[in-house]
Amino acid sequence: MQAVFSLRNVAYRNILSISNLDIDSGMLFGITGKSGSGKTTLLKLLNNMLSCDAGEVLYYGTNVLMLDPVNLRRRVMMVPQAPYIFPGSVLENIQLVFHFNRKAVPAQAEIEKLFDLLGMSEVLAKSTANMSGGEKQRLALVRVLLLNPETLLLDEPTAALDDENARAVFSYLAKWVRKPGKTVVVVSHSGSLINEYGDSILELNDGRINSVKKRSGAHV
Amino acid sequence: MLKKEVVPMSETISIETWRLAASYLFLVLLMIMSQLLKLGHGREFLAATVRMTLQLVLAGYILELIFSQQHILVTLGIMLFMQTFALFTIYGRVKGKISAGLKRVVAVALFVGTSIPLAYFMIVVIAADPWYTPRYFIPIAGMTVGNSMTGVTLGAERLARIFQSSRERIEEALMLGAAPQEAVREFLGDTFSAAIIPTINAMLGMGIIFIPGMMSGQILAGASPVDAIKYQIVIMMGILGSVALAVYLIIQLGYRTFFNERAQLLSNEE
Numbered sequence: 001m002q003a004v005f006s007l008r009n010v011a012y013r014n015i016l017s018i019s020n021l022d023i024d025s026g027m028l029f030g031i032t033g034k035s036g037s038g039k040t041t042l043l044k045l046l047n048n049m050l051s052c053d054a055g056e057v058l059y060y061g062t063n064v065l066m067l068d069p070v071n072l073r074r075r076v077m078m079v080p081q082a083p084y085i086f087p088g089s090v091l092e093n094i095q096l097v098f099h100f101n102r103k104a105v106p107a108q109a110e111i112e113k114l115f116d117l118l119g120m121s122e123v124l125a126k127s128t129a130n131m132s133g134g135e136k137q138r139l140a141l142v143r144v145l146l147l148n149p150e151t152l153l154l155d156e157p158t159a160a161l162d163d164e165n166a167r168a169v170f171s172y173l174a175k176w177v178r179k180p181g182k183t184v185v186v187v188s189h190s191g192s193l194i195n196e197y198g199d200s201i202l203e204l205n206d207g208r209i210n211s212v213k214k215r216s217g218a219h220v
Numbered sequence: 221m222l223k224k225e226v227v228p229m230s231e232t233i234s235i236e237t238w239r240l241a242a243s244y245l246f247l248v249l250l251m252i253m254s255q256l257l258k259l260g261h262g263r264e265f266l267a268a269t270v271r272m273t274l275q276l277v278l279a280g281y282i283l284e285l286i287f288s289q290q291h292i293l294v295t296l297g298i299m300l301f302m303q304t305f306a307l308f309t310i311y312g313r314v315k316g317k318i319s320a321g322l323k324r325v326v327a328v329a330l331f332v333g334t335s336i337p338l339a340y341f342m343i344v345v346i347a348a349d350p351w352y353t354p355r356y357f358i359p360i361a362g363m364t365v366g367n368s369m370t371g372v373t374l375g376a377e378r379l380a381r382i383f384q385s386s387r388e389r390i391e392e393a394l395m396l397g398a399a400p401q402e403a404v405r406e407f408l409g410d411t412f413s414a415a416i417i418p419t420i421n422a423m424l425g426m427g428i429i430f431i432p433g434m435m436s437g438q439i440l441a442g443a444s445p446v447d448a449i450k451y452q453i454v455i456m457m458g459i460l461g462s463v464a465l466a467v468y469l470i471i472q473l474g475y476r477t478f479f480n481e482r483a484q485l486l487s488n489e490e
Binding site for chain 1: 388389392396397398400402484
């Protein structure tokens with residue numbers, strides 16, 4: 001299996017210090033750990049929202065510093081824990097992110113299908129101003145899934161969702177990651193769904209790797 | 221009884237010294253009012269009037285000296301002095317609110333934004349011979365630099381405020397694959413409009429709500445109102461061009477100072 005990300009002697013301020021880590025292609029890779037253990041910082045180093053102070057982060061074998069940062073973020077897309085929803089309608093949000101990526105907006109039917117799959121067809125007609133935290137989180141996820149990046153970095157994607165919706169999201173991601181060339185890295189401080197769906201789980205403790213557990217026979 | 225004497229357009233009534241002194245009667249009135257109202261600001265009113273008088277007398281003599289020189293280096297030196305003075309005035313106003321990088325952009329915007337329109341104005345529109353004739357160049361440069369100073373201050377302050385209050389939105393756009401310019405495009409438009417609006421408002425009210433000082437001055441100095449209006453129009457256009465160019469430079473160069481070469485949004489401390 002090819003490594004999507006390889007981290008070698010990476011250090012960022014006094015927040016994170018990782019001597020060696022490989023994240024393989026085609027995986028749903030979970031990251032767990034207490035608050036302040038460096039989970040979000042690690043995600044931001046992967047898509048070059050931050051640059052490490054020492055060491056190197058490789059994406060498919062190339063140091064991310066050698067890659068065009070904007071282009072890298074179009075391939076490795078991140079959804080933060082409290083995503084920002086742009087003012088306007090749901091459709092305008094989708095149009096805007098496609099505009100950011102210089103891509104044509106998909107057909108309405110394709111958009112509706114994805115909303116349906118994630119059990120949120122009612123959100124499509126809603127004004128973004130009246131959305132709950134959970135609806136915003138799912139809209140943010142749909143926004144990036146429609147863009148179809150190579151790699152998804154998700155920071156607590158189900159933190160504002162009830163159990164049923166959280167499971168629907170993980171179930172969808174577990175299927176999505178089986179498509180060729182896809183990888184998902186998910187941060188979560190609650191381990192249950194990650195333990196169930198994750199192919200590999202990294203536990204961070206105080207900015208250092210505590211353990212990396214690989215699972216076989218994950219959900220598909 | 222008032223004498224009904226028609227003064228020809230080109231003739232200027234020279235104010236004799238005693239008449240000039242007579243105008244200070246209004247200061248005396250103000251001080252009496254202040255005394256009656258027990259404001260206790262009499263000294264301040266007197267100091268302001270003395271300062272205004274000394275500054276203007278000094279400026280008058282200096283300008284007379286400069287106008288008699290007609291040397292390109294003297295004219296350009298004064299322009300540079302005005303620009304530098306304006307720059308430090310801006311720095312004083314935005315103290316602590318903008319980064320060192322944005323300060324450098326403010327300097328470029330002010331110097332380039334005022335110099336290019338002024339050169340065009342002197343060479344093409346006024347067509348003075350020589351183009352640096354101080355009696356035209358210096359007043360026009362003063363108006364251009366003064367107005368651009370306001371536009372640049374508004375632009376820089378607003379830009380700094382946006383990058384402080386809208387970090388979340390800008391970062392989200394970056395994470396979603398936007399180039400820095402795309403991530404802030406909407407804010408740049410808003411900043412440009414906000415910084416240019418005072419100039420547009422001044423144009424809207426001109427001639428109806430107020431008669432501009434320059435035009436009044438020209439009319440009092442004997443120019444025909446029609447000539448004064450022509451000057452006022454071309455000068456407003458010059459000011460508009462200069463403010464627009466300076467503000468455009470502020471936003472187009474300024475937003476870059478909030479990102480590093482890896483298209484990452486710099487933290488507020490950086």
